[in-house]
Amino acid sequence: MNILILGSGGREHSLAWAVMQNPKCDRLIVAPGNAGIAQIADCAALDIENGGAVVSFAEENAIDFVIVGPEAPLATGVADRLREAGVLVFGPSAEAARLEASKSFTKEICDASGAPTAAYARFTEAEPAKAYIREQGAPIVVKADGLAAGKGVIVAMDEQTAVDAIDDMFGGAFGGAGAEVVIEEFMEGEEASLFVLCDGEDILSIGTAQDHKRVGEGDTGLNTGGMGAYSPAPVLSAEIEAKAMDQIVRPTIAEMKRRGTPFQGVLYAGLMIKDGQPKLVEYNVRFGDPECQVLMMRLGAQVMDLMQAAAEGRLSETQVNWADDHAMTIVVAAKGYPGSYEKGTVINGLDAMPEDSSNMVFHAGTKSAEGQILASGGRVLNVTARGDTLQEARDRAYAMVDGIDWPQGFFRRDIGWRAL
Secondary structure (H helix, E strand, O other), X not given: OEEEEEEOOHHHHHHHHHHHOOOOOOEEEEEEOOOOHHHOOEEOOOOOOOHHHHHHHHHHOOOOEEEEOOHHHHHOOHHHHHHHOOOEEEOOOOOOXXXXXXXXXXXXXXXXXXXXXXXXXXXXXHHHHHHHHHHHOOOEEEEEOOOOOOOOEEEEOOHHHHHHHHHHHHOOOOHHHHOOEEEEEOOOOEEEEEXXXXXXXXXXXXXXXXXXOEEEOOOEEEEOOOOEEEEOOOOOOHHHHHHHHHHHHHHHHHHHHHOOOOOEEEEEEEEEEEOOEEEEEEEEOOXXXXXXXXXXXXXXXXXXXXXXXXXXXXXXXXXXXXXXXXXXXXXXXXXXXXXXXXXXXXXXXXXXOOOEOOEEEEEOOEEEEOOEEEEOOOEEEEEEEEEXXXXXXXXXXXXXXXXXXOOOEEOOOOOOOOOO
C-alpha cells in the first residue's frame, strides 16, 4: 500500500515509525514531515488543511490510505474531502471532530448521553462570564471553546487568574477559538488518558497513558503541550477503564451515531479519576502528543492494521495483541518554552542513539541543514524507551537523553514520578 500521513510532529514520526514496520506498507509519504521523519520516509510540502490539495496529492501519488495526524485538518474537513473522492482515510468527519473543536459541543453530547463530566456554563460575553466566576469562586477552569493548540485551557487557582483568562480569551489571545468560553468546575483527582479506535459502530480500546502537562518538575509552572508521558497508566485499572467505556465512551459514540454523524478514527478521552470513578475532562479526536509516542512503541506494526480496520468498518474482526511492558517518553524542549525560545540551534549526539523496537528518538520540531539537525520548534525531541517495568523504561529513556548534546535544550527529570 502507498500511505500518506499528514503532520509534522513527534506524533507523526511515531506513527510513521510504526507504519513502516508493517509489511503492507510499500511506500510512505509524510506531509510536511520533519528532519527525523525524512530519515525513514519521503516528506512532501503540502498544505494539509486544504482538502482539495490533499485529495489532488493523494490521486497524483496513487495513495491507498491517508492517516490524519493533527486536529486542525480534521476540523477543516480534510477527511470529508478524501472520503468524497473515494480515498480511504483514518480520521473523523468535520462534524464528528467537533468533539475536540468545540468544548460546548462536547458538553452537549455529555448531557445527551449522560456521560459524567464537570458542571459547566457557556458564555459569549465577558461580563456575565466574570460574574459567574465571582459567584462560583476558585479554583475554577476557563476554556476557550475552539481549537487553541492545547493552550486554551486555564486552570485558575484564584478568581483574578480566571477573570484575566476571560479578558485574554474575549480579547483575541486565542483568535476565533475564544469567541465562546466554557467555564467548568475544578475537578480533583488524577488525570489519565484512554485511547479507543472507532469505526462508526464498534469500539476497540488500544491503551492508556498519562502525560505531564506542566513545564516544571513536580508538575509546577505553565501548562505545555506535554513534557513527557508513559503507558500504561497505573491509575486506569481494568475496572476503572471498563467504567469509562460503559459510562462515557460508548454512550458518546452511540449519541454521535444517533445524530447521523458517526465517529470514525481515534477518540482520546482525557479522564479525571477520583475514588475509583472516572469523569470526562475533554475529548480529542486524534492521538495525543506525546502519548502517541509511547502507544506506538508498545503497539508497533499492528497499529497500521487496526487503523485500516477502523477506516474500513471492520473493527469487530480485530483485537489488540499487547506486550506486557511499559514505555516512557521524555520531551526535550527549547529553553524558554512554552514562552519565547530560540530556533536554529544545532543538536548533536543523535547519530549515536539506538534505534530499535525498544529505543527511539522521535523528532517533533526539527529540520536539517547542511548535514546538521537543527531545532525548529518548542518541543523538539521525544526520547522514548520500552522496558519490562516502568522503572526500566524510565532508566533507558533518561540514559538516552543524557547522550544528547544540545545546550539550548531542557527536559524534566521526574517524568513518571506519580506512578513510581
